[in-house]
Amino acid sequence: MSALTWERLLSYHSTQTIQKKLERSYQLSSYDNASGLSYDNCYRFIYFLKHGENFFKQADQSPHAIQPILLFYGISQLIKACLLIVDPEYPSTSSVLAHGVSSRKRKKQQYQFLKDEIKIQRNGLFSHVAKHLFHIDHLEAEKYSMELLLKQIAEMKDVFIFHLADHSLVKVSSDNLGHLALTEEIAQHFHMSVNRLGEFIKERYQYNIEKEEANKIYLKSNQANPSVQLSPFLYHSEEKTYYLPNARESLSNLPEILVHYLLLYNLSMISRYETEWWYELLLGASNDDYPFILRYMEIAKRKIPYFILEFLEGQL
Structure with missing residues (x-):
C-alpha cells in the first residue's frame, strides 16, 4: 500500500x-x-x-x-x-x-x-x-x-490478543452506502440498549442516525469531508473494515x-x-x-x- x-x-x-x-x-x-x-x-x-x-x-x-x-x-x-x-x-x-x-x-x-x-x-x-x-x-x-x-490502531488487535489475551475491539459491519451498523451484540459490551448506544455516539461524535432496523442502528458521519478516520470507529486498513473499542473508557475523540x-x-x-x-x-x-x-x-x-x-x- x-x-x-x-x-x-x-x-x-x-x-x-x-x-x-x-x-x-x-x-x-x-x-x-x-x-x-x-x-x-x-x-x-x-x-x-x-x-x-x-x-x-x-x-x-x-x-x-x-x-x-x-x-x-x-x-x-x-x-x-x-x-x-x-x-x-x-x-x-x-x-x-x-x-x-x-x-x-x-x-x-x-x-x-x-x-x-x-x-x-x-x-x-x-x-x-x-x-x-x-x-x-x-x-x-x-x-x-x-x-x-x-x-x-485496529491492526494492533492481533498483538493484544496473542500476548495479553485482550479482546478489546469488536468488528462493525456497514451497508453498501458505508453506513456503520450498531447491533445489540455490540451494545451489550457497553451495558446499553442499541438505541441508547446510538444516541450516545451521536451526542459525543459527529454522527447522525441514518436508519433503524430490528435490533440494528445505522450511523452516518456528518463531517463535511468524512474520511476513514471516523472517531470513535477504528479503520483496519488490511481488512478494509471498521472496529469499535468495546469499553466506554477506550473510546477516543482523537483522529x-x-x-x-x-x-x-x-x-x-x-x-x-x-x-x-x-x-x-x-x-x-x-x-x-x-x-x-x-x-x-x-x-x-x-x-x-x-x-x-x-x-x-x-x-x-
Whole structure:
C-alpha cells in the first residue's frame, strides 16, 4: 500500500496545480489575498510533502533503532503540509513550532512501554493541528497511556490478543452506502440498549442516525469531508473494515493521525534519550514491548501516508 500511496501523492508535487487548489481553498475560507497566499504556500506545501516522504522512505531502509526518529520527523512534515490548506499563515507565532507534547521522565526499574504516558501541552504543533484540522479544543494537560493509544490502531488487535489475551475491539459491519451498523451484540459490551448506544455516539461524535432496523442502528458521519478516520470507529486498513473499542473508557475523540503523532513522539524520545533501555529491548527481545513496538512501526509506515493522501483528496 505504501509505495502506491507515495505514487498517488506525486500529483500533489505540481506548483501549477497546487497553487490553484490552495487558492480555491483559501477563497472558500474567505481569506483576503487568496491568490498571494497560494503563491507563497504552494512551494512550501510541496517541500513539506517531499521532506516527509524522504523521512519515511529512509526509515524503511534504516535499522529499527533509529526508525522512530525518522518516522516522527516524517509525520511532522506531512502534517504541516495539511495545515497549510486550512491555515495559510502557519506558523504565525513561534509557540506553534514546539512539538506540543511531553513524555514523562523514565524510571529505569521495571519500565513498561505500554504503561508509559504522554501529556498534551497548551501550545505547539499537536494542539494547533487538533484545532485547525479536526476542530478539537481543550486537550491541554490530557494524558494518554501507550496502551490506550495502541488500542486505537485496529491492526494492533492481533498483538493484544496473542500476548495479553485482550479482546478489546469488536468488528462493525456497514451497508453498501458505508453506513456503520450498531447491533445489540455490540451494545451489550457497553451495558446499553442499541438505541441508547446510538444516541450516545451521536451526542459525543459527529454522527447522525441514518436508519433503524430490528435490533440494528445505522450511523452516518456528518463531517463535511468524512474520511476513514471516523472517531470513535477504528479503520483496519488490511481488512478494509471498521472496529469499535468495546469499553466506554477506550473510546477516543482523537483522529488516528494524532494517535500516531503521540506514539511516534514518545518512541522517538526513547530512541534519542533512553539508549540503554532501547538497545536492551531491540537486541534482547526480552519482553512484550518488543513485538508491540516493532509491529506498530510497520503499521505506521504504511498507514500514515495513506491517511495524509486521504486527507488531501478530501480537502483539495
